[in-house]
Amino acid sequence: MPRDHIEWTPSPGTSTDQPRQVRRILSLFKPYRARLAVVGLLVGASSLVSVATPFLLKETLDVAIPQGRTGLLSLLALGMILSAVLNSVFGVLQTLISTTVGQRVMHDLRTAVYGRLQRMSLAFFTRTRTGEVQSRIANDIGGMQATVTSTATSLVSNLTSVVATIIAMIALDWRLTVVSLLLLPVFVWISRRVGNERKKITTQRQKQMAAMAATVTESLSVSGILLGRTMGRSDSLTRSFAEESEQLVGLEVRASMAGRWRMAVITIVMAAMPAVIYWTAGLALQLGGPGVSIGTLVAFVSLQQGLFRPAVSLLATGVQIQTSLALFQRIFEYLDLPVDITERAEPVHLDEVKGEVRFEDVTFGYDDKGGPVLDGIDITVPAGSGLALVGATGAGKSTLGYLVPRLYDVTGGRVTLDGVDVRDLDFDTLARAVGVVSQETYLFHASVAENLRFAKPEATDEELYAAARAAQIHDHIVSLSDGYDTVVGERGHRFSGGEKQRLAIARTILRDPPVLILDEATSALDTRTEHAVQKAIDALSADRTTLTIAHRLSTVRGADQIAVLDRGRVVERGTHEELLARDGRYAALVRRDARLEPTS
Template sequence: MSSADEETPFDAYRERVDRPLARLFRTYGRERLGWFSIGMVANFFARAASLLPPLLLGIAIDSLFLGEQSFSIPLVPDAWLPATTTAQFWFVILVIAGSFLATALFTWIYGVTANLFAHGVMHTVRVDCFEKMQALDMAFFDDKQTGEVMAVLNNDTQNLERFLDDALMNSMRLLVMTGGIAAVLFHLNRQLAVVTLLAVPAMGLFTWWFMRAVEPRYVSQRSAVGNLNTRLENSIAGIDLTKATASERFEIGRVRDASKRLFDDTMAVLKLSYLYRPGMELLAGLAFVSTFLVGGLWLTTGTAPGPLTGDLSVGDFVVFLFMTQRIVDPLAEVSNIVDQYENAKASSERVFGLMDISTGIEDPDDPTDIEPIEGHVTFEDVSFAYDSELIDGDDERVLHDISFEASPGEMVALVGPTGAGKSTALKLAMRLYDVESGSVCVDGTDVRDVRVPDLRSAIGYVGQETFLFDGTIADNIRYGSFEASDEAVREAAKAAQAHEFITELPDGYETRVGERGVKLSGGQRQRIAIARVVLADPPILILDEATSAVDTETELAIQESIERLAADRTTLAIAHRLSTIKSADEILVLEDGDIVERGDHDELLDLDGRYAALWSVQAGAVDFERRAEALAED
C-alpha cells in the first residue's frame, strides 16, 4: 500500500463526525453570536450601499441629462425628492457620495466584528484541542503521530479562521449582490434581466459538481499535511541519531517522499480549482456579453430583438452594464468560497475527530479521598496488555498476574531483561494505563477510585529518558512545584548532586537548557530531573533507571541522595546496574511478564538463579573496569 493510501490516525474518528461546520457554529459560535450578527448586518448594509451609485447614475441619465423620464427613485416617495433639476442633480451627488461613505464605514465595522468572531473561535478551538490532547490516555500517544496533532492545532484551526472570516464575508457579499442586483434589474426591465441572469443556474450546477469532486481531494490533502508534519518533527528530533549514523540522505528521502505526497494531493485540488475558477469567470463574462449584445441591439435598432418586447432607455442600459459588471466579481468569487468551505469542512472534521476520541483514564464519578497519602502500594494479580482486545491471548500479555507490595520506607526493585514488563508495571502504578485484571492500590484504595491528579501528584517519577522544557534550569527544577522559592530549588539541586555543575554554568540557575535540554549532558539532565522530584517531596518514588545516564562517580553521589530521599517514603525502582538496588528491601526478577524470583540481594544470590547470574556478569565487568583504571594510573 502506498503512503498516499494509508489511513491516518484521525481518519476513523473523522469519518464519524456529522455536519462538522454546523457543529462548529453550534459549539463555538453561540457565545459570540453578537459579534457575528453585527458583522453580518454591517456586511449587508455595505453591499447594499454599493448598489446605489449605478442605480442613481441610470436615473440621472434618463431624467436629468436626457429628460426622457421624470426624476423618481424606487421605494422613495416623490414628495421626499427635490423639485428642481439643479436640486435633483446635487441630491444625486450627495446620495452617491454618502453611499460610498456608508460602504466604507460598514465594511470597517464588518472587518472588526468578523475578525473578533473568527479569531475568537480559532483561539478557543485551539485551546480546547490542546486541552483534549492533554486529557488523552498514553495509549493514544503510543500509536498516534505527533505531527497529526500539530496539524490540528495549527493548520486546521487557521483554516477554520479563514473560512469564518473571508468565506462568510464573501458569501454575504455574493448573496446581497446577486439578490440586490437581480431585484434592481427585474425592476428596470424583466426581459433583459432574464438574459443577464441566465448564467446563474449554470454556475450553480457547475459549483455543485465542483464541490462533489473536490471534497475527497481536500481530505487527502489535509492527511498529507499531517504526515509531512510528523516526518519533519521526527527528523528534527532525531537529528543526533541521523548524524551519528550518516543517514542524512535517508532522512532527506523520507521528507522528500512526504513532501511529494503533499505536492501531488495539493495539485489534485488545484487542477480542479484551475478548471473551476476560469469556468465561473467565463460564465460570468458571458452574462456581461449577452447583456451588452441584447441591450446594444435594442438601443441601436430602436426595437426589441427577437421575442423581447417594449422599450429600453439609455439610463436603464447603463445600469444593466454596471450591475452586470458588479455581479461578475462576486460570482467569480464562488470558487474561493467553495475552496475555503471544503478546506474548513475537512479541518473541522479533524478537529472534532480529535475532540470525540474517548479517554479511558478518567476520574471516577465519586472519587475516594485518600489524602494525606502514606504511600503503601499493592499490586494484586495484575495482568495487562497494551491491546486490550488481545488480553485473552497469553502471548500478548505484557504482565501475568503479578503481585507485590511496598510500604513507606521500603524500596522494591524490579530487574530483568528488556521487554520483561518492568516499566509497564510502574506506569500502571501512576495510572498511565489501567490494568486489565487485578488491581493496583495505594493505601488500600484502588487507583481507579482516586482522582488522577491526586494520585499523580503523590508520585515522583524519574525515567531513563529525561525531558526538559526549553527554559531555565530553575524553571525545569520547579516544574510541577511552580510556587517553590529559589532557595528550595537550590536545596533540591544540592540533594540531587546538581548544584555544583549548575553554579559553574555562565548564568547559573538562569541558564537556558535549549529544546529538550540539548545544551546539557545526559547526566546533567538526569540530575535536574531528580532535583525536580526532590523539590516535589512526594510520598511515593518511581525510579526507572534513574542513574542510567551518569558516570560511575556521579552515580555513587546520586545514589546517596536517592537513599536519603527514599528513607521515609515508598520507592519502586528499575535498575540496569544492580549495584544501585543492592540495598532494596525486595527485588523482583521479571521475565516475559512473570515474576520468576523474589527476595533481597543476599537471598537471590543464595538462590543461584537468574539474578545471581546477572549479578556475576555485572560484578565481573565492574571488577575489570577497576583493574583497568588501576593499571592506567600506574
C-alpha cells in the same frame, strides 16, 4: 528516519458524514452569536446601500440630467458619495468583527485539540509520530484560518448581496433578469464539482504535510542530527526530504489548478453578460417590443456587474468551504479520539497521602490482539518502604510502575494508593502523590530555574537551591556563567547524562511526592556518574514509598523487598539475602551482573 507508524482512523461513531460535520462546524460559532448578529446587520446594511446606488444612477440619467434639475442632481450625486462612504465603513467594521470571531474560533480549536491530547494515555504517543500531532495543530488548524475568519462572513455577505441585487434587477426589468440568470444553475453545478475535487486533493496534501513535519521533527532534533551525522546519512535524509517536498509541490499545483479552467469559463460568461443584455434590449426594441430607457439599461447593467462579483465570490466560497471540510475532518478526528484515562464524575480527593501501594491481582495488556504484559500481580508496598522490580528486558517492570501514576490503566484487578483505587482518585491527588524519574530525562529548552520550577511554579530560590543541593547538582549549576539562568538547550544537550539525571531528581525533590517511581534512572550512566546520581536518589528516596525498576542489581540490594518478574509474572520475591539463599532466578541475575562488571 523510520517511517512506519500507526495512524488513528475514525471509529464508526466519528463524525465523517458531511451534514453532521457542517452542523458541528456551525456549533463552533455559537459562543459568538451576538458578534455574528452585528456582522449580519452590517452585511444587510451594506447590501441595501450597494443596491441603492444603481437606482440613484437611473434617476440621474432619466430625470435629473434630461430635465436640468440641478438640485436633484446634487442630492443624487451626494447620495452616491454617501453610499460609497457607508459601504467602506461597514466593510471595515465587518472585517474587524468577523476576523476577531474567526481567530477566537481558531484559538478554541487549538486549545481543544491540545487539551484532548494532554488527556491521552501514554500508549497513544508511543504509536503516533510527534510530527503528525504537531501538523494537526499547526498546518490543519492554520489552513482553516481563511475559512473561519472570512469565508463565513463572505458567504453571508455575498448571499445577501446576490439576493438583494436579483430583487432590484427584477424591479427594474424582469425580462432582462431572466436572461441574466439562465446559466446560474450550470455555474452552481460546476462549482460543486470543483469543490469535491479540491477536497480530495486537500486531504492528500495535508497528509503529505504531516509526513514532512514528522520528518523535520525527527531528523532536525538534536538526537536526529547526531544520528544522521554519525551514521553518514545526512545526504540521504536530504534526498528523502526532497522527494517528500517534490510530492507536496505536485499536490499544491493540483490543488491550485483543480477546476481552474471551469471557473475561468464561468468568469468569461459572466463578463460577457452586459453585451448580451445590450443585444437583448436592442433586439427587443427592433422587434417592436416595449422599450427600455437608457437610465434603466445602465442601472440594470450596473446591478448585473454588481451581481457578478458576489456571485463569482459565492461560487468560490462554496469551493473553499468544501475544501475546508477536509481540514475540519482531520481536526475532528483528534477531538473524537477516545480518552481511556479519565477522571470519575465524583473522584476521591486525599489531602494527605501516606504512600501505601498495592497491586491486587493486576493484569494488563496493550490491546486484545497480544497476550497480557502483566498477569496476576499481587504485591503490597508499605508506606515509606522500597520495592525493587528486576527481571529481563520485556518482563513488564516499567509497565507495572507506570500503572501507579495512571500512565496506563489496568485491564484486570486494581492498583490502590492508601487503600483507594487509583482510578477513583482525582488527577490532582495522583499528580501530587506520585513522582517519576525515568532513564530518559526530558528538559525543556529553557533555563535551569524554569525547568526546576516546572514541578512547583511558586517555588522560591531558596527551595530551588535546597533541592539542587540534595540532588548533588547545586555546585555545578552555580559554577556556570549564568548559574540558574543558564539555558539547558534542546532536550538538555548542554548537560551530561548524569547532570541531566540529577536535574530531574532535583525537580522531583522540589515536588516532594510521597510515592516515587525510579525507572532505571541510572542504567545509562557510567560507574562514577552512577555513584553520584545514586547519592541523589538516596536523598530523594528517604522516607518515601519507592518503586525502583532496576537494570543494575547493585542499586537494589538495600531494598526492603525485591520482586523478580518474568513474562509478566512475579516468580520470586524477598530481600536481597533471602533471594540469594534460594539460589533461583535472582541469584542467576546477580551472577550474570558479576560477570559483566568490568575488572580493574
